[in-house]
Amino acid sequence: MKGRIIKNQNGYFSIYGESGNLHLCRSRGRLKRVTDILVGDVVEYELPSLSEAAITKVYPRHSLLHRPPVANVDLLVLTSAVKSPDINRYTLDKMILLGEDAGIPILICLNKSDLDPDRAEELRHDYEKAGYPVICTSVPNRAGLDLLFTAMEGHIISFSGPSGVGKSSLLNALLGTDRLLSGSVSSRTGRGKNTTRHAELIPFGNDSFLMDTPGYTSLALDSVLPENIGFLFREFQQYMGQCRFRDCHHLNEPECAVRDAVSRGDIVLSRYQSYCQMLNEIKEKKPRY
């Protein structure tokens, strides 16, 4: 029988079967390493007993995301709040980079737009300029939810972003239920409280799933090669090959097409600053670059 892994709770996997039935299964035998079976995997399984299923095969993955570890994501909804917690553009740019590196289509969702509509529009402008689809949403106003709904194409739609930005709230609003637990934002730190603990797929229509993920506090770039960073900034691509030096890092080199585009305003300054900061962050870890 064929099914989809929708949850992993400490090595106990939930398989969602083709007829919508759920089975529990432990990893063992040939499929024992932590990466052998991931949430999102399509698997073949048998039912030797009524209590537990046995996975016999994992189908090839078309995409793989490291944080959180999930397979076969078709669309990454990178969620930020314009306020409470305030958007951290560097974190958003890192999320974008990791999504680009994994080759997964990206949609940017600017939530809590009710708290600062002007700021939401400003940010939307910047990220659309960088080449990404952007939707401003508000859960209490239901603003942007229909747009978000129509943009959700594919089998697995994953919502990721920092804690407290409203991922679970958005999913509840889209599903029309209070299925997912949502939490408050700490008044002391202004940050979310990591209400969601496990990545989980929620069946949504015919072989489609929405994925809620735990919010993160920091994101590591260790899986990305420094020489690839420039290529993973979508709006830099059209300038590749136009710098004076073929191996230009777009930092202090003369006649750099990327820096020229920044000074003309064709590349948004904060995106370029994120690029420099990412190179620095990687350089500190890998001293030879």
Ligand SMILES: Nc1nc2c(ncn2[C@@H]2O[C@H](COP(=O)(O)OP(=O)(O)OP(=O)(O)O)[C@@H](O)[C@H]2O)c(=O)[nH]1
């Ligand atoms: N004003 C406003 N508040 C919102 C909006 N969306 C969510 N919230 C509130 O933000 C808080 C955090 O929401 P959650 O949905 O738990 O956030 P999360 O991203 O799932 O957080 P983690 O599970 O910790 O990663 C809750 O108090 C929500 O009611 C919104 O559009 N506007």
Ligand SMILES: [Mg+2]
């Ligand atoms: Mg949550």
Ligand SMILES: [Zn+2]
């Ligand atoms: Zn350059």
